[in-house]
Amino acid sequence: MNIKTSIEELRHISYRFKVRLIYNSAFGKALRKTTWKIAGPDDGVVVTYSDKHHVFDKHTTNHIQDARIIEKFAWEVNRWSLQSDVIFKLEGEITVEPKNSLAYLSNNRFFKPTRSNAHEYLVPEISKDLLHRAFSRKYTHYDALIHLDGFIGKNLYHFFDESVNALLLFQKVDNTDLRIPLLINEKVYTHSYVKYLLALPEFKDLQIVVQRADEWIKVKKLYKATPSYSLWADCYVTMARHVVKNPHRRIFLNRKPQFQRRLTNNAAIEAIVKQYGFEVIYAEDLTYAEQVAMFAETEYFIGLHGAGFTNLIFSDLSRVHVLEIFSESLVHPHYYWYLELLKVNYYDAIMGSVLDVNWNYSLDEAIFSEQMRLMMQENNTLGHHNRPIPIAGPGMEKSV
Template identity: 25%
Template structure:
């Protein structure tokens, strides 16, 4: 007799209870990065890139807010492996959104998974695939790469996010460039990207030849003659100290800036995520105070850098385009319109690093849709008061 199927909620609850046990087992079967030994683990001081002036500590804003935070990693260093295998795991959510989202799992020459902060768990995926008679690698023999290869980013599967591309992936490249001697620099770069024009603009600004780049989505698995994996704080809740200055030094604003506006309002009208329901009223208010209104989609990266470098005040809804705050001059005022159910402090941290005058303006997100995507309302009286306090045209 055919057994009745369990309800979806029951299955989901079972998976939720089982997941910690699977993670625990996988950690026991994996080799920890710091346990690889001196030959394969280059330990570094956590603040190896830390060089911001002490005065910037006075720019700590609104530390009592309900920020979404993760613990600071106690590991900073570089994994260095011979004959390492890298398995690229597709992300169904990313693929359904129209871009190739992948994460990478690293295995040493003995086929043991290497565990370090931000590495994805794979055992649960393998068990689910096996239960359906599937395999990630069947029919996909590994591509063998000669020379020294660096695995960059890998903190998220969002391959078309401006913040994660710059802070996680390019940040890893600069991390290696800063900490390793010339003879240990990578020949090729494994990079999570979506072939966006702005991504190639950034690579060109950094002088990275495109034939050095291998996308995560190009292979199911590779074996690298020598693999480098940077290990440091990444993602939206932690920022490696000094990184903003390193990115700015590597991609400086033009010395002869055009006559850009001094007051910027960055709109999210070009994004389906977190739309501003009273966008028209917000635009009218900021334009009354002499603000230029810009959507950043399609704007060349060099122009974005120039506009932020020339600004005296920036008002913007929370979004990846605010990564350009890296190029603002110290003392620039930033008013972030922050959705109250998506309190990620990435841009607050950039302001702290760059010595910017930061103010948070919480914006309600009505409804039950998750905070990452839900629409938001900007409180106009609070915004008007902030403009009155911080800006004189």
């Protein structure tokens, strides 16, 4: 083991220790709840629109072979079946800090920035707020802003799920003045996919305010939309206007060595996919426009669980076959959810080993080869393995 590898392993161990001890520990959670409260009606938050949906009640397991994945997905479907489309308005003396564009009132009430439980540890830093007030007091002032994205859009999937779909919800409901500027953090805005999507005809005339890394903001009114998964259907229709779909390519979307969650037996897996005529693609080698064009031409898609699956929104899902690769340590149904909602032709998933200290894992080559063979068989499109997932029942509903 070389020095570079040892340092990398220590960095990963340190990060996971910090997450467990500070972010996800009982102490960390109690400290956040004591210090910060989510702003509600008593603090000036008004719900201007709300609509509930059982978004997953027609989901099936499609062609999934692995019983463990079926069980995991079923549990998640039951847990999150009931979701809401909500538009909020917050009025008061609102501060927006620059690191993650977190918005809060002077009484430590903050405007929850995302419905994602994975980011519940992100709250404003009191020390920085106090220091700024004590030594600077320099703010950019606005009468009103629409909070589009502060940090979550650094991930492609989350930008679609909670920012693009939020914009579609605003446009669909039409009860918010979209001449009000959209607030987006600089660290999000710099991503090529963000600029590509905000330049689409549906959004290009909207006014954008980019919050700089050192810019503190004061605003009197702040609007925020949290879309349910039902908005993925609107998103699919919207994106279809901007691509010419011609599904014929076989794509294996892989990860380069500098990234986590890679396959330790990568060479063997690549050899298997190439036997079936798949191209091995690395997203970072393509511009975002080139990625969009590639997915519009994709008919068979295999990839390691990650944000790249989001771009299937540009594919002809009525013809696409998908095989998603998970580590046993991270089995999340986000892409299965939206692909099933949009009636993808074929979806299967395979589970590899647990993540090692560097967050990499291996895949059983024989099982992978067999699931590839099944995916390539035309008669699998008939749904021989379809088994319904139980939908949320009484006492099992939970909004997101």
